Amino acid sequence: MKNSIRLPMLAIAAAMAYSCGNAERGDRDAASTQVIDSISDTTERAQAMTADIDLPGDEKTFINAAATGGLMEVEAGKAALTISKNESVRKFAEMMVRDHTKANAELATIASKLGIQLPTSLPKDKQAHLKGMQSLNDKKFDEQYMLMMIKDHSATVKLFTEGARLSDANVKSFASKTLPVLTAHYNEALKIGKTMNLNNSGNGDDPQGMSPAPGHTN
Structure with a gap:
């Protein structure tokens, strides 16, 4: 990337x-x-259009990463609601769509005030990863989805922890307010992973070998 x-x-x-x-x-x-x-890639276009915005680089990095991650959580949640038959997984997916849609809207408002354009679609690598997940069914999809949620939220909690220390007041407030919600998501994902008897559920294991290569931000 x-x-x-x-x-x-x-x-x-x-x-x-x-x-x-x-x-x-x-x-x-x-x-x-x-x-x-x-x-053509809306993530790259957004980053290009905001390159000269008068805002510290850390704030730009946080906003872009949070926006892309939020889009992924919503789209993956919608896929889970279409494919999964597991009640716990479906309830978790509903929470993902609801909470991340709300957070995405709040971030979009902040970004607009700062003159920052957010991506409107997923980067190509994440689109491919989501498409691959959608080819799975039943238990295999549930395993991949929940392990992905554990991995993603582990990284996102770290991202928002750093975001809560940034200098821009609006960005800092958003990160601080959203962090407890993300922490709750992470803990719930771990809980569901244990009930599904997933091995190494705390480290984002990838039994189907489908997760993006290391270095990609979630």
């Missing part, structure tokens, strides 16, 4: 450099907009 993000950013820099000199500001903006519009 790092390389895929770097390319659009370099393209934008090249477009800006090309139109510098005696060109008017409008010409530079038009060149940048043209390059940005050519980026």
Whole structure:
């Protein structure tokens, strides 16, 4: 993902450099907009469009990661509600869709005030991972989904713990308020994992070998 993000950013820099000199500001903006519009991945486009927003890098990183993770939780929850027949899994999925939809809306409001555009769809690697999960059925899907939820929420709790220490007041408040909800999600995922007799349920084990490669943010 790092390389895929770097390319659009370099393209934008090249477009800006090309139109510098005696060109008017409008010409530079038009060149940048043209390059940005050519980026099909909405996550990369969002990051490109917010590159020059006057906000500390840690805040931008948190907002983008939280937005992408929130989208994934909602989409995975919807998939679980379609596929799973396990009552505990379905109730958990309902909670994911409800709570993360609410959190996503709150984050979108904060991002809008800061002039930050959030991604509207999942990155390609996460789309592929979700599609692979949807090919599973019954117990295999339930195992993969719950282990994914354990892994994701373990990482997300850490992300929001750091977010609660950021300098921007709105971002800090959002992270602090949402952290207890995410912690509850994580604990519930562990509880369900134990009832399903999942091995190594505390470390995000991946029995179907489908989780994204290390280094991808959830």
